[in-house]
Amino acid sequence: MEYSELPANAAEMRLSPYKKDFQHSYVFGVFPIIELADNRPSALFRIILSSKLGEEGRRLLTEKAAAEGVPVTVDDRTIERLSPKENCFAIGAFRKFSAPPDADTDHIVLVNPSDRGNLGNIVRSAVAFGFRDIAVVRPAADIFDPHAVRASMGALFRIRPAYFDTFDEYLAAAGRRNLYPFMLCGSPMEAEAPDRTLPCSLIFGNESAGLEDAFAHMGTPLRITHENTVDSLNLTVAAGIGMHWFRQEVH
Amino acid sequence: MEYSELPANAAEMRLSPYKKDFQHSYVFGVFPIIELADNRPSALFRIILSSKLGEEGRRLLTEKAAAEGVPVTVDDRTIERLSPKENCFAIGAFRKFSAPPDADTDHIVLVNPSDRGNLGNIVRSAVAFGFRDIAVVRPAADIFDPHAVRASMGALFRIRPAYFDTFDEYLAAAGRRNLYPFMLCGSPMEAEAPDRTLPCSLIFGNESAGLEDAFAHMGTPLRITHENTVDSLNLTVAAGIGMHWFRQEVH
Numbered sequence: 001m002e003y004s005e006l007p008a009n010a011a012e013m014r015l016s017p018y019k020k021d022f023q024h025s026y027v028f029g030v031f032p033i034i035e036l037a038d039n040r041p042s043a044l045f046r047i048i049l050s051s052k053l054g055e056e057g058r059r060l061l062t063e064k065a066a067a068e069g070v071p072v073t074v075d076d077r078t079i080e081r082l083s084p085k086e087n088c089f090a091i092g093a094f095r096k097f098s099a100p101p102d103a104d105t106d107h108i109v110l111v112n113p114s115d116r117g118n119l120g121n122i123v124r125s126a127v128a129f130g131f132r133d134i135a136v137v138r139p140a141a142d143i144f145d146p147h148a149v150r151a152s153m154g155a156l157f158r159i160r161p162a163y164f165d166t167f168d169e170y171l172a173a174a175g176r177r178n179l180y181p182f183m184l185c186g187s188p189m190e191a192e193a194p195d196r197t198l199p200c201s202l203i204f205g206n207e208s209a210g211l212e213d214a215f216a217h218m219g220t221p222l223r224i225t226h227e228n229t230v231d232s233l234n235l236t237v238a239a240g241i242g243m244h245w246f247r248q249e250v251h
Numbered sequence: 252m253e254y255s256e257l258p259a260n261a262a263e264m265r266l267s268p269y270k271k272d273f274q275h276s277y278v279f280g281v282f283p284i285i286e287l288a289d290n291r292p293s294a295l296f297r298i299i300l301s302s303k304l305g306e307e308g309r310r311l312l313t314e315k316a317a318a319e320g321v322p323v324t325v326d327d328r329t330i331e332r333l334s335p336k337e338n339c340f341a342i343g344a345f346r347k348f349s350a351p352p353d354a355d356t357d358h359i360v361l362v363n364p365s366d367r368g369n370l371g372n373i374v375r376s377a378v379a380f381g382f383r384d385i386a387v388v389r390p391a392a393d394i395f396d397p398h399a400v401r402a403s404m405g406a407l408f409r410i411r412p413a414y415f416d417t418f419d420e421y422l423a424a425a426g427r428r429n430l431y432p433f434m435l436c437g438s439p440m441e442a443e444a445p446d447r448t449l450p451c452s453l454i455f456g457n458e459s460a461g462l463e464d465a466f467a468h469m470g471t472p473l474r475i476t477h478e479n480t481v482d483s484l485n486l487t488v489a490a491g492i493g494m495h496w497f498r499q500e501v502h
Contacts, residue, residue: 121485128477128484155481190499224495226379230406233379234372237491240484244475244492248441 001160003042004096010045011071015093017082018146024095025144026082027154030057033092035154037064043094043157047072050079053089061090084146096144099133099160103175106199107133108243111167112206113235116141120151121236122204127155129243134159135170135201177201179219182242183211184232186221194246195220202242207235252411254293255347261296262322266344268333269397275346276395277333278405281308284343286405288315294345294408298323301330304340312341335397347395350384350411354426357450358384359494362418363457364486367392371402372487373455378406380494386421386452387414428452430470433493434462435483437472445497446471453493458486 004023007013018025024045027036030053036044047065049058051074065072082091101107108126113119119141126134136143143161164170178195181203194200203218205211210232215221224233224241233241255274258264269276275296278287281304287295298316300309302325316323333342352358359377364370370392377385387394394412415421429446432454445451452470456462461483466472475484475492483489 121488124481124485125488128481130478153481158480225499226495227381229409230375230379230404233491234375234487236485237372237376237487240488241492241495244477244495248476 001040001042001097001099006045006095015046015048015078015082020142020145022096024093025149026146027092027094027149028083028085028088028090028146030061030090032149032154033061033090034064036092036094036157037068037070039157040094040097041068043097044068044070044092045095046070046093048078048082048091048093049074050089051076057090098162101133101135101162101170101174102160103177104199105133106131106246107135107174107177107201108239109135109137109167109170109201109203110140111137111203111211112209113140113204114207115235116143116145116148117151118207118236119143120148120153120156122239123148123152123159124155125236125240125243127158129247131243132158132160134161135174136161136163137167137170138163138165174201175199179203180242180246181205181211181215181218181221182224182238183215183221184223185216186223188225189222189242189245190225192220192222200246202239202246204235204239204242252291252293252348252350257296257346266297266299266329266333271393271396273347275344276400277397278343278345278400279334279336279339279341279397281312281341283400283405284312284341285315287343287345287408288319288321290408291345291348292319294348295319295321295343296346297321297344299329299333299342299344300325301340302327308341349413352384352386352413352421352425353411354428355450356384357382357497358386358425358428358452359490360386360388360418360421360452360454361391362388362454362462363460364391364455365458366486367394367396367399368402369458369487370394371399371404371407373490374399374403374410375406376487376491376494378409380498382494383409384411384413386425387412388418388421389414389416425452426450430454431493431497432456432462432466432469432472433475433489434466434472435474436467437474439476440473440493440496441476443471443473451497453490453497455486455490455493
């Protein structure tokens, strides 16, 4: 795992509202901060508490911080400055992280996802279905945007994310594998069983445009069977159904 | 189908930003307005166009309005007042509608859904998987809130929605049927096939709390198998996977 470099004074520097080009991001709420401390301890560099945080949450986070050697401060003004919502009582500041895709594992590949909330929700589903490597092809929403972090419900800290400028760049890094692009011209997923003789990649396109035609000639394009009264399923729903299909052994 | 009553001057009255207690709501965008005109023509009572709307969109909506006998106006100030986003070029105003659940069809039942975006997304999935009757048990988000309408991508106009104050009230109206509550204590869905000897209801609980324990004694409680690294799936994702399972005949 690679972690972003922070300035030497990261433990004391004034924290500003998130911007995409930051080397760090924020996670809001006690439970997601604990997920961060437990699963990506090297990324966590600071915990800020609201004076309104309850006894139990304060105890839990103070213990975690001590265990990881991370500074904790009670600082309502920083909370107010960084949090988009009023009922935020704890913030974890963490370094961004990434990892080249593991050639031996199954991957989720998101090509040009445009919605940060979808990105976070897909991360949540991916972890639920046992995927750890998530590749994102640009242009794409920012997986470290606090909205995406929030939607992932802490699952972001269990994955190995990697961004690529092109799908070919991903392929070159991913190792030999079976490709399953999800697209309307694919064959019915329900009649296929995943071929696990190699590691696999499930590939999902943009919310509006889907995957471009070139993917129809890669691996085994699949379609989720549904009535044509709606154009398509929501990306998060389609990805969830695809992952569930891949993990089930009943076929 | 029952439609809300509007004042006699509905075709000319000043339209205000949506509130939950209104008898009418709004849908934004050319495509969803066409879905409304095609599938719930009796609900549509007015179309407002932006002067920035393109030639093709204007032609399509003017034709639909003429066919349905609905007034169309170009009115940028109303567009500005009603639309939450800047790039809205057309608004359809429609009467709310509801229908008692059909005793002969399969239903989706949402118990206490709290997020209007989720509600709209679930409607979109439901229509994709051939469900038409959607029952919502209060307290619950508002299926006619423009955010829910938007998330449904026009699918709202293909369903028969009904609200109930309690689940028992729904049951009394729904007719004899097989119940499938989705909950963590259920048996693995993947090992079950839907029993179609009666119409069925797939039942999903609140985003955070799920279904209360009493549902464990109703019908056949089901669980979507996933790793316990995440507490639960996103409600929209879980509902999509449940509906997909129900519609597939491969089991």
